[in-house]
Amino acid sequence: MIRNVENIIVGGGIAGTWMAYQFVKASKSFVLIDAEGHSKSSFVAAGIFNPIIPAKQKISYKADEIYPFLSKKYHDLEGFIHEKVLHKDRISYIIDSLKELNDWAAQSENHIFKDFVIMRNERIADHVISDFGVLDIQETGWIDIPLLITSFRKKLIEMNAYLNEDFSPNLLHFDEKGFDYKNLRATNIIFCQGTAALQNPFTANIGLKPAKGEVITIKSNETIQGSIPQNGVFLVPIGNDLYRVGSNCSWSNLDFNPTSEAKNEIINKLTKWYKAPFDIVDQIAGVRPASLDRRPIVGQLNFHSNAFVLNGFGSKGVALAPFYSKMLYSNIYDETPIDNDVDVSRFK
Ligand SMILES: Cc1cc2nc3c(=O)[nH]c(=O)nc-3n(C[C@H](O)[C@H](O)[C@H](O)COP(=O)(O)OP(=O)(O)OC[C@H]3O[C@@H](n4cnc5c(N)ncnc54)[C@H](O)[C@@H]3O)c2cc1C
Structure with missing residues (x-):
């Protein structure tokens, strides 16, 4: 039987988790497809967040906009998963x-x-x-990312919003209005595959340099x-x-x-x-999943107006995922623009 959802998310690292949490908060329907082993970054990361690059005496990209609000965002997420992950x-x-x-x-x-x-x-x-x-x-x-992701998955399983399986790009079909993947029918698809984006023909050329x-x-x-x-x-x-x-x-x-x-x-x-x-x-x-210009890779893919990517977080997934998942959410639902310096279209 066909199951209709608004969004399919592919990949459940820190990027896919934050994308899914934006949908949870806004009561938008989604299914997250994820299986271990395709790429491996979130489960290895120490989870540190730091607005300064002290050895270079530099401030991190968008530090003023991102860091003063970061703890509150993770604190909210802790409330959803009922675990302490923010230290x-x-x-x-x-x-x-x-x-x-x-x-x-x-x-x-x-x-x-x-x-x-x-x-x-x-x-x-x-x-x-x-x-x-x-x-x-x-x-x-620092954020305990493995605990965050595994606890979040448990919540998604309760919500029937998690598919623990490999995503095969060749099983994805689409028409003007959306996407079919196995028994799923969705309006939007968001690829959050980390470095495995390079093995997916829909995202192979988004500008990653792992x-x-x-x-x-x-x-x-x-x-x-x-x-x-x-x-x-x-x-x-x-x-x-x-x-x-x-x-x-x-x-x-x-x-x-x-x-x-x-x-x-x-x-x-x-x-x-x-x-x-x-x-x-x-x-x-x-x-x-670092990018060629060391900026995140966010926004609409050129093969379909409802296909999106959230990637390129390099060594700063903890700080960047909450901010850019929100930006992408607003782009999808409110048509607000993606910042030019992170828009995936810059690598076209
Ligand atoms: C050694 C190391 C230390 C780090 N330390 C920090 C740190 O201190 N602070 C910090 O902020 N960042 C750190 N990072 C960077 C951080 O890990 C990344 O920025 C972040 O984890 C990227 O998350 P992601 O969700 O984009 O990708 P990933 O974590 O790679 O997640 C992608 C997910 O998608 C799944 N997937 C992909 N393709 C498929 C498919 N076809 N089917 C099913 N599932 C699929 C993968 O298996 C994976 O679960 C570190 C990274 C490394 C390697």
């Missing part, structure tokens, strides 16, 4: 030279950074070397609380003496296999300032 830990960037200290002393008064950074001349902990002090960054923290990354988990008895030290790599306390450390970036061998090269790179960077003993207990790899 508002402060990122403490370790200043590692006198020059950097002087540069930040000047920059921290600059109106661009003023609301986001506070300089502190203290150690985070005895075993974290920070002789030049730290830069505490505001509006930061980047592999790896994260390790260490166990250490020396505690760090309420703070995420960062310099070269971050150290995220996730409880039970466990810490996630990462990440690296590579544009070759774009598979999901952990490598000893990445492990050594991450450990070398960590041990420059982390001086407590630790054991490595896990290492995982994924591929970020």
Whole structure:
């Protein structure tokens, strides 16, 4: 029997999850099709959000519009899934030279950074070397993305809105008014497939340039609380003496296999300032859906006026997915424009 829905979402990483949540909030019908293994980014990510790129003394793209509202958005989503996934830990960037200290002393008064950074001349902990002090960054923290996504899926299963299966582009048919996929009939389709977009002929040319990354988990008895030290790599306390450390970036061998090269790179960077003993207990790899110009990829695809894409979140899916899923939702239902600098049509 044919099932009519307004929207089909393909892919249930952080992008597809936020797209689906926009539909939940607006009471629009949808089905989300997702199966593990096609692309792998959200389940690998440390989930950090940070409006500053401290080593480059730069502010993140659209920081003023995105970060002050981010915690509230995740807090709302927590209410829907009934799980705590938002951890508002402060990122403490370790200043590692006198020059950097002087540069930040000047920059921290600059109106661009003023609301986001506070300089502190203290150690985070005895075993974290920070002789030049730290830069505490505001509006930061981390999201437990695997818990968020698995809890969200459970809610969708209750709503009969989740299909745990592979999506095959060759089974998608369309006419002027919408799309047929197996027994589904939908007005709109939204592709949120991460790097697997490259294997889908409808989205293969949207301008992706994927980047592999790896994260390790260490166990250490020396505690760090309420703070995420960062310099070269971050150290995220996730409880039970466990810490996630990462990440690296590579544009070759774009598979999901952990490598000893990445492990050594991450450990070398960590041990420059982390001086407590630790054991490595896990290492995982994924591929970020980065884009050619490092901007998200959002909007209407050229093969059909009701086909859309939400992708290209690179290393910032946590911060960008709520903002751009909302922008895409408004584009679909209210015909508000997509910002030119993220519109998928820029790569035509
Ligand atoms: C090592 C590493 C560390 C990172 N750290 C951070 C961080 O600290 N903070 C941050 O914000 N971001 C981080 N990121 C980036 C973040 O992971 C991405 O921006 C984000 O997860 C992208 O989400 P997505 O939903 O677009 O793609 P994905 O997470 O790849 O999700 C796509 C989903 O679609 C499914 N899918 C695809 N094709 C099909 C198909 N044909 N049929 C069925 N299902 C399909 C996939 O299996 C997957 O479930 C990190 C990434 C890596 C690799």
